[in-house]
Amino acid sequence: MDNADAIRTVENFLLAFTSILYEALPYIILGAVIAGILEELLPQRFITRFLPRSRTLSILIGALLGLVFPMCECGIIPVMRRLLRKGLPLSCCVAYLLAGPIINVIVLLSTFVAFSGMKNVPDAAGVSYQMGSWWMTGMRAGLGFVVSVVTAHIVEWQYRKHGTRLLKPLAIPSELPSLEEKENGREEKRSAWQRLSNISDTALHDFIDITVFLILGALLAAVTGMLLNEKQLAELSSSHAALSIGLMMLLAIVLCLCSEADAFVAASFSTVRPAAKLAFLVLGPMLDLKLYMMYTRVFRPRLIYTIFLSVIVQVFVLTYITHILWEQYAPLLFAPPAAASQSSSTAP
């Protein structure tokens, strides 16, 4: 590699790094401001009043919260940390954290658009039936929901066992005055300026706390992205289903793409099997290098590894089952009547 090549490599790396950073930055700022407002204005344990008594039901609600409060996977972290401090159960927060970046209108719409017009691809065995927009969007949302709900239940079980030892001090529910105490007038009165000042304090604190790890994660993602040729990796995985799913999951972890954009990248891997693309799309918003760095500001390692293990195992198993079912039934359901081997038929 000559000097010019080395300079170009560094420039490419810096471009990849800064683009990850500035794409996420507005959402981190938004998340930090919401966190500041929540911390200052939301009475302690206010949300818990509205949650159903059944933990399973509240987890299900948490997993669908993204439909009402759409947040990307970066912006969701400071908000979730403050919600935890306000007494929202950890399992509900985890359900929202994992499912929120998938089950929201923006991401579902972008997935739909990315996979519209997807073509079936001829391969050695005949035709590889690709998933069209309805299938891919539905499967992504469905699997994202299942994985997040199951993981939230595992986290709930862990929480009952280990309690707040699973959390970093900043995420542990605080001893702030409860709603009842506020209503009884026991809380100190603060002026509008004091409230604004406190909101700015919390927001900047959270912004710095999370952005530091976003930058480190973006650097890591840019480095690994430069070392990998994702196209080659995708092509390598086109032959064996399990390998294909595993490699696409690895790719999701190292690429650190925004959930709004990852569907377009997945769709560009035209020869990769649909179940592997699905694994890429379900795992990416739940687990990647920059998210790992940011999770360290909320969870202790035990909880991080529990979540990661649960998510990885589930995504692999569920997408492999999807692969088996899809390969078996897609030709029966979607084969064109006359020419089943027609190479360019549009995906279902």
Place this chain on the structure above:
Amino acid sequence: MPHDHSHDDRNAYYLNQLFTIAVCGALGGVTVMLWYSDKLRFLVVERFWLPTLIGGITLLALVLIRAIAVWRSVDESLHAGHTHDHDHDHCDHSHEQCDHDHAHDHVHVHDHPHGHSHGSGADHGHEHGWAPWRYVVLLVPVVLYFLNLPNEGFSAAYGDRLKDVQLDVTGLRQDKGDSPAFDIGFAELQQASVSPEQRDFYEGKVVSLIGKYSDVSDKRFTLVRFKMACCARDAVPLNAVIMVDPKSDQNVDRDKYRDKWVEVRGQVHFFPKPGSSEYITALILYATKDKPIDKFVAILPRPPTNEFLN
């Protein structure tokens, strides 16, 4: 809760606040400047420009509020005629739980220096410890901005996925020599390679494409363009092979075009990709002595307004 309001803690608190204000202000300013100087186009797609600007302005507003609050807290602290230079070790519980007088007046709820996590009613979940390494990390994007980096899109070689692909050129024939260039974009032509009907339609048509030159050999180069969905990191490279007619004695002046933005006019041909079901889009240049390569390949005086395709 025992906590110590010593001078060291107070200094650490103010140092932390000052660095927070300075670094967040710098980051907010850089974000706004990236928008102002139109450099965001290298990083994110257009729909992210406004949110990024609003994010930068919000950050600056937060910094302004924080700066005034810190300024006032110093002022109030001095006017209140006391400092927090005392130790609460005598009382291992929070202020709210005390039923005795602490013999001083906290004139404000939060704008005061505590070098610790509060654990009392004014707890905003902060760690006020002094951690300078975090500010060093946060300054990385600021430093990059002042170094004017990054200042262009990805290099062509980074996106050249066809450099080493061997193509079978037997059967190439010039169909429609000098017909006017067909109007089609890079992405559309790339998409056309997927469908047999589209391949049949475009085969032999003369088209004009703009992209970055990636060097391969005297007879061949790759035209590279990136298609961005959200940010540069997710940009997908689009490639078209540009090949001089194998029978031609003309060669590409590699040094002349290296890493330049060029517009190429040539005949479309789709090659099956070896070992794959995909097709590769190629433009064939039927260059002769009378019509040399520079008649087909023109260097653009400046890069296109948006290097990335959306």
